[in-house]
Amino acid sequence: MSAPRMLRVLLLLLATPGCCTQRWEPCSDLRPLDLLAEALPPDGTGGAVRTVQVHGASGLQLPAASARAWSFPASRLFFRCGLFPAEFSIVVTLKAPSLPPKKNEYLLTVVAEERDALLLGLRYSSTQLHFLFLSEDAAGAWQTRVSFRSPGLMDSQWHTLVLAVSEGSFSLVVDCGLPVDIMADVPFPAALSVRGARFFIGSRRRTKGLFTGLVRQLVLLPGSDATPRLCPSRNAQLAELSIPQVLQGKPDDKEVLKCPHEADMKVTLGSRPLCTKAQEAKFWFNAARKELHLCVGGQWVSVLAGRAKLDYLEEHQRLPTGSETLGLEVFGIPGVGLFVAAAHRKATSAIYKWTDGKFVSYQSIRTHQAQSWRHFTIGRKIFLAVANFGPDEKGQEFSVIYKWSHRKLKFTPYQRIATHSARDWEAFEVDGEHFLAVANHREGDNHNINSVIYKWSPRARLFEANQTIATSGAYDWEFFRVGPYSFLVVANTFNGTSTRVHSHLYIWLLGSFRLFQSFLTFGAADWEVFRIRDRVFLAVANSHSYDVETQLRNDSYTINSVIYELNVTAQAFVKFQDVPTCSALDWEFFSVGEDHFLVVANSFDGDSFSVNSIVYRWQGYEGFVAVHSLPTFGCRDWEAFDTTAGSYLIYSSAKEPLSRVLRLRTS
Ligand SMILES: *[C@@H]1O[C@H](CO)[C@@H](O)[C@H](O)[C@H]1NC(C)=O
Ligand SMILES: *[C@@H]1O[C@H](CO)[C@@H](O)[C@H](O)[C@H]1NC(C)=O
Ligand SMILES: *[C@@H]1O[C@H](CO)[C@@H](O)[C@H](O)[C@H]1NC(C)=O
Ligand SMILES: *[C@@H]1O[C@H](CO)[C@@H](O)[C@H](O)[C@H]1NC(C)=O
Ligand SMILES: [Ca+2]
Ligand SMILES: [Ca+2]
Ligand SMILES: [Ca+2]
Numbered sequence: 001m002s003a004p005r006m007l008r009v010l011l012l013l014l015a016t017p018g019c020c021t022q023r024w025e026p027c028s029d030l031r032p033l034d035l036l037a038e039a040l041p042p043d044g045t046g047g048a049v050r051t052v053q054v055h056g057a058s059g060l061q062l063p064a065a066s067a068r069a070w071s072f073p074a075s076r077l078f079f080r081c082g083l084f085p086a087e088f089s090i091v092v093t094l095k096a097p098s099l100p101p102k103k104n105e106y107l108l109t110v111v112a113e114e115r116d117a118l119l120l121g122l123r124y125s126s127t128q129l130h131f132l133f134l135s136e137d138a139a140g141a142w143q144t145r146v147s148f149r150s151p152g153l154m155d156s157q158w159h160t161l162v163l164a165v166s167e168g169s170f171s172l173v174v175d176c177g178l179p180v181d182i183m184a185d186v187p188f189p190a191a192l193s194v195r196g197a198r199f200f201i202g203s204r205r206r207t208k209g210l211f212t213g214l215v216r217q218l219v220l221l222p223g224s225d226a227t228p229r230l231c232p233s234r235n236a237q238l239a240e241l242s243i244p245q246v247l248q249g250k251p252d253d254k255e256v257l258k259c260p261h262e263a264d265m266k267v268t269l270g271s272r273p274l275c276t277k278a279q280e281a282k283f284w285f286n287a288a289r290k291e292l293h294l295c296v297g298g299q300w301v302s303v304l305a306g307r308a309k310l311d312y313l314e315e316h317q318r319l320p321t322g323s324e325t326l327g328l329e330v331f332g333i334p335g336v337g338l339f340v341a342a343a344h345r346k347a348t349s350a351i352y353k354w355t356d357g358k359f360v361s362y363q364s365i366r367t368h369q370a371q372s373w374r375h376f377t378i379g380r381k382i383f384l385a386v387a388n389f390g391p392d393e394k395g396q397e398f399s400v401i402y403k404w405s406h407r408k409l410k411f412t413p414y415q416r417i418a419t420h421s422a423r424d425w426e427a428f429e430v431d432g433e434h435f436l437a438v439a440n441h442r443e444g445d446n447h448n449i450n451s452v453i454y455k456w457s458p459r460a461r462l463f464e465a466n467q468t469i470a471t472s473g474a475y476d477w478e479f480f481r482v483g484p485y486s487f488l489v490v491a492n493t494f495n496g497t498s499t500r501v502h503s504h505l506y507i508w509l510l511g512s513f514r515l516f517q518s519f520l521t522f523g524a525a526d527w528e529v530f531r532i533r534d535r536v537f538l539a540v541a542n543s544h545s546y547d548v549e550t551q552l553r554n555d556s557y558t559i560n561s562v563i564y565e566l567n568v569t570a571q572a573f574v575k576f577q578d579v580p581t582c583s584a585l586d587w588e589f590f591s592v593g594e595d596h597f598l599v600v601a602n603s604f605d606g607d608s609f610s611v612n613s614i615v616y617r618w619q620g621y622e623g624f625v626a627v628h629s630l631p632t633f634g635c636r637d638w639e640a641f642d643t644t645a646g647s648y649l650i651y652s653s654a655k656e657p658l659s660r661v662l663r664l665r666t667s
Helices: 035-039 251-260 260-266
Strands: 004-013 051-052 056-062 070-074 086-093 104-114 117-124 128-135 140-149 160-168 167-172 180-183 197-201 214-222 283-286 291-296 301-302 313-320 325-333 337-344 347-354 357-366 370-379 381-388 398-405 410-418 422-430 433-440 448-457 463-474 474-482 483-491 500-509 512-522 524-530 533-543 558-567 572-582 584-592 595-604 610-618 626-632 633-644 646-653 658-664
Touching: 035 070, 035 197, 035 214, 056 086, 086 104, 104 214, 128 160, 140 180, 283 313, 313 357, 313 646, 325 381, 325 646, 337 381, 337 633, 357 410, 370 433, 381 433, 410 463, 422 483, 433 463, 433 474, 433 483, 463 483, 463 500, 463 512, 483 512, 500 524, 512 524, 512 533, 512 558, 512 572, 524 595, 533 572, 533 595, 572 595, 572 610, 584 633, 584 646, 595 626, 595 633, 610 633, 626 646
Parallel strands: 325 370, 325 633, 370 422, 422 474, 474 524, 524 584
Antiparallel strands: 004 140, 051 056, 056 214, 070 197, 086 160, 086 214, 104 117, 104 197, 117 128, 128 140, 160 167, 167 180, 283 291, 291 301, 313 658, 325 337, 337 347, 337 370, 347 357, 370 381, 381 398, 381 422, 398 410, 422 433, 433 448, 448 463, 474 483, 483 500, 483 524, 500 512, 524 533, 533 558, 533 584, 558 572, 584 595, 595 610, 610 626, 633 646, 646 658
């Protein structure tokens, strides 16, 4: 693909004087704005819309009669103020018709109706794709045309284009391929007024140049480049950001599930292409960081330094903890506030209270190599259970349930339970009864022991043993429901000789938990259940691949952790995605608006505890894609929480006495 850069500036003397000196502010929502859905008649069809299916995907055939039928006022999207974003991207999926030379068709325009000025437009010919925009200054109004040569649209196939615009940088990605970048000396205006303007889909407000192909997707993403949201993609020609309802529900949706293993290859930590001879003098736009690079002599050279734009997280609080910290538990007490209980390795653990936007020390509790805390309630009673890994001074091993005293406003000891190197507590309710399950890790050197499920006795007002389950170095319990069914899954780490052991999922049937499914895991440390719409996922954190016998050959921390998805028909969880991790100890799922994320606690790479923990974003077809890495040290546990002031993440370090609170930037 050759990328000759061509830029022509046409002078168009228009009567209107320059107008806009304000700085850009978000006039619209910053989510993907589905222009097709916006233009569709509200009743769905209106008689004018034709849906045509080609090569397994459907698109809209625009009515030839009236350009106006496919338009809407710009104020519908730009409702806060009348300025087009200075940075944005446009995503188009189309099947273009073959055009004779010299003929042009419009995909999209924004027209100032009164003066009939084309403010912005996208049109193509048999050899070029043109992006047009109007820039105005005191001298008058200029129309600039940025032309991308031969995007190869006319082969009767579907193609997905992402045009990303940021000041003077114009980048076009076709079917998730290498970007073609053009640096223009006329930048896109910082404040393009769209007051009184209209969006026209597939036309320039006239019958001339009407789009005669099929369009499946037409999305404006204000504020950022959509490429990292779409690419890499399993089905790059139909990569999807947003398509109207009438075009959804075609068979491709299910492909991801048909061959879940293929999704493995789609997880890459960076999209930097090779800079070989063939790429010499080509540009690479690192969309996530907004950096432009040039391939020179086998190396990518930065030519346009990026502005940190997609900064998802910022440090909010460094919380010195007096000791290395394992598990964190964030919980609220109605009328009192928000708390985090931190399991400290050393003699005392601590509970912190959210005060004036920060966690401050609230209560200290004597623990014995505490591993984790679990908060739960029974009626009005509020409890907090700690999993003690070590014995007390007298050599006794037990874990403790504390109860909140409404009078003292503190947690006080309530019940002691004999445990064996306890790692975790899980609390849950089945059929109105309350249960607590403990993960007993080992007894002496023996990892193959029983973990115990306790049931709350309303009469005795204590927890009593209800069921034992054989576990191997149990590390974590996770409870969840699917419809009327209750499940409990255990993470088994080690059977005495190997970390390559099965972790088991149990289902509640007729008064007890029974084996439902087994998963081969490698030093499993955590299970995380989460839902995206009606889909149910289960992610395991694999911490370590180790085997006494193959020790030298196979002692590894850099291994895959796995995300499974429930297939209701198959009545089983099937592998959805492998994710490379470095001694993963925890997964945490969280959502921001309509976006879903997973963050993994990477703790060790076999050499160092300084490893990045990674945030993955749910990208539909592509599964979870790495979008952010965070330098962490011996990272042990992540928790997400919300306050009225915003959304936060907190993580602990098992290797230094410092936890950190990060704030999610949600612009
Ligand atoms: C532990 O697991 C390994 C590998 O799966 C197996 O070969 C070994 O027999 C198991 N040991 C015990 C004590 O179950
Ligand atoms: C455990 O609790 C269930 C539900 O209440 C009950 O049906 C069952 O008999 C109990 N099992 C034991 C061993 O106590
Ligand atoms: C090493 O462990 C991996 C899992 O992490 C496994 O797939 C592989 O077969 C093991 N290799 C040997 C030589 O045991
Ligand atoms: C679920 O499992 C059934 C039965 O094994 C299979 O036919 C179907 O394709 C699977 N569904 C999905 C979405 O993978
Ligand atoms: Ca748990
Ligand atoms: Ca977790
Ligand atoms: Ca967690």
